[in-house]
Amino acid sequence: MAKFQDIARFYQRYWRISVFSIAMMSAFEIIDLFGPYAIGQILNVLSKQPLDQPMQQIITGVANVTGQPQGQMLSLVVLLAMVCIVSVGRAPIQPWLGPWFNWDTAFRARRDHAQKALEKVLTLPLEFYDENNPGRIAARVAKGISNHTWTYPEITGQLLPKVARIVGIFIVIWLIDWRIAIVLLLSFIGILSFSLSGLTKLTKQEEKLDRYIEDTESRNSEIITNIKTVKAFATEAQELTRQRQRFEREFKVVDYRIHKGYVMLGMYERTIVQSCVFLVLVFTLMAAVRGEISLGHFVTTLTVSSMAYAEVEPISQLAEVFARRYASMIRFHEFMQLPAGKDAGSLVRDKDAEPYQFTGKVEFSHLTFGYAPDRPVLKDINLLIEPYQTVALVGRSGSGKSTLVKLLFRYFEPNSGSILMDGHDLRRLDVSSYRKRLAIVHQEVDIFNGTLLDNLVYGNPDASFEQVREACRIAQADEFIRNMPLGYSTIVGERGVRLSGGQRQRVGIARALIMEPDVLIFDEATSSLDYESERSIQLAMRAILGTRTLIIIAHRLSTVREADKIVVLENGHIVEVGNHDELLNSEGIYRRLHSLQETGELLA
Numbered sequence: 001m002a003k004f005q006d007i008a009r010f011y012q013r014y015w016r017i018s019v020f021s022i023a024m025m026s027a028f029e030i031i032d033l034f035g036p037y038a039i040g041q042i043l044n045v046l047s048k049q050p051l052d053q054p055m056q057q058i059i060t061g062v063a064n065v066t067g068q069p070q071g072q073m074l075s076l077v078v079l080l081a082m083v084c085i086v087s088v089g090r091a092p093i094q095p096w097l098g099p100w101f102n103w104d105t106a107f108r109a110r111r112d113h114a115q116k117a118l119e120k121v122l123t124l125p126l127e128f129y130d131e132n133n134p135g136r137i138a139a140r141v142a143k144g145i146s147n148h149t150w151t152y153p154e155i156t157g158q159l160l161p162k163v164a165r166i167v168g169i170f171i172v173i174w175l176i177d178w179r180i181a182i183v184l185l186l187s188f189i190g191i192l193s194f195s196l197s198g199l200t201k202l203t204k205q206e207e208k209l210d211r212y213i214e215d216t217e218s219r220n221s222e223i224i225t226n227i228k229t230v231k232a233f234a235t236e237a238q239e240l241t242r243q244r245q246r247f248e249r250e251f252k253v254v255d256y257r258i259h260k261g262y263v264m265l266g267m268y269e270r271t272i273v274q275s276c277v278f279l280v281l282v283f284t285l286m287a288a289v290r291g292e293i294s295l296g297h298f299v300t301t302l303t304v305s306s307m308a309y310a311e312v313e314p315i316s317q318l319a320e321v322f323a324r325r326y327a328s329m330i331r332f333h334e335f336m337q338l339p340a341g342k343d344a345g346s347l348v349r350d351k352d353a354e355p356y357q358f359t360g361k362v363e364f365s366h367l368t369f370g371y372a373p374d375r376p377v378l379k380d381i382n383l384l385i386e387p388y389q390t391v392a393l394v395g396r397s398g399s400g401k402s403t404l405v406k407l408l409f410r411y412f413e414p415n416s417g418s419i420l421m422d423g424h425d426l427r428r429l430d431v432s433s434y435r436k437r438l439a440i441v442h443q444e445v446d447i448f449n450g451t452l453l454d455n456l457v458y459g460n461p462d463a464s465f466e467q468v469r470e471a472c473r474i475a476q477a478d479e480f481i482r483n484m485p486l487g488y489s490t491i492v493g494e495r496g497v498r499l500s501g502g503q504r505q506r507v508g509i510a511r512a513l514i515m516e517p518d519v520l521i522f523d524e525a526t527s528s529l530d531y532e533s534e535r536s537i538q539l540a541m542r543a544i545l546g547t548r549t550l551i552i553i554a555h556r557l558s559t560v561r562e563a564d565k566i567v568v569l570e571n572g573h574i575v576e577v578g579n580h581d582e583l584l585n586s587e588g589i590y591r592r593l594h595s596l597q598e599t600g601e602l603l604a
């Protein structure tokens, strides 16, 4: 559970510079008070009342040094000179000691935490991405980081220095008349505790609003991602109605609860502040009438106390903005505190580490696994895959074929049993170096925005162009790539040429081959392709047979005839193992599936 301290820790690395800039800004806020003080003293000079002792001593010192006679003129000149130094003199320095450091720190913290957030994204377990959609995650990270960035300069450059100014004012008034200072102190304690309790209640509403907004934005992002389905099913009106209800729900919370709450809070604050200003006027006037304070002190007290009360509104506005952002900042920290997945790869490339090299012998030994421990998806799997063998995994949808491959990639850990690569338990291998020896061609091949070449060498940037060409030739991709407008330099993906399903698949195969993996896995998806593309991909696969260990998740049995071993999964169990001919002769599930596909009937 994230806490307020986590927000402060966001800037921890820069605490020295923070303390320095806060101290400087606070000092400038306090120095500002010299203005009204000097005006009070000037009034005393003009009305021939005595000056405060320290002021008088300074003027006497100046008179002694310059040899000028002490009098009204010299006093006024000294006071004006002091006002000039603290107002004009500090003007060119202040922006460099305050605003520069405030924003510089905010930007540095933003850079650091954007990197940390990406590290988190890269190391969270795969389950997290099954449960949370990209829009929700991206919105949470972006909003959290930007709110931290805007908040820092407001707190260090405005809120804290303003509080320091109020403390300074309190001391000045205390020196003039302690009773008026007590009135000021009590009124401030009252106003601040009232505001704080109001803001705490509103923060709860802000949290609720933040959750609502996350839900809405997450659905918006789903609509954008799945826009083809939305249009095809003609559900635009339905989506709009659903989102409209959410917008209405957000509006009710933000307008009737939050906004109204802030306005009410502001109303009470303003009324209390004005009553206090009036009270201080009455007290100060009474003290002046009774002759307890000079005319100059009367003016100084009134001016600085008004300055103090004038800070209440900006301070509460800053607190309000902070409260509005608080929920999203806390949610960002909750995200950052999620535990990294056990499957997380290394984020630093160890150039000196000896890369792994396997023969490609894979052994599943008494492997049991379930996404929920009490519902096993794979049960007591025992399977030996020899180096360079081609093994096809077949079985009904949901029988556990993809799960077996996910375990081979170590995205999940087995509940019991183990997976051995060349006799090494996967759990004892470095996950990143191990995965570099595997490659997979998914049903949906992801294409990144960039050139075809960038996409092809994604897993092995050191590959030579000749290697790339060779892989593309095997994957039947070289020809269509060379026919593209700029060949291998054609931009594809988000802002480039779109690839057809078959072309993507072939790029995916070439990309996997360029990795020179010891084990290559096809999550075969030729069923969605036209005959010609399917044929090219089958040719590509045939060219790879026997060059390395090959595991094919087969949806169409026509592609697995040539496999050395066909493994039939049913409800998480291995029910048959053999080659095509053996399994056809054995009256089992494979034979049934095969004859259903041969006759074109649907699977039961």
Ligand SMILES: Nc1ncnc2c1ncn2[C@@H]1O[C@H](COP(=O)(O)OP(=O)(O)OP(=O)(O)O)[C@@H](O)[C@H]1O
Binding pocket: 127, 130, 371, 372, 377, 395, 396, 397, 398, 399, 400, 401, 402, 403, 404
């Ligand atoms: N991330 C997940 N969380 C929970 N259950 C899951 C998850 N992924 C898959 N399952 C469940 O595990 C079982 C096996 O799924 P798996 O994807 O391995 O089957 P499959 O044989 O590859 O199916 P298909 O041929 O349709 O791709 C299914 O019952 C599925 O609902």
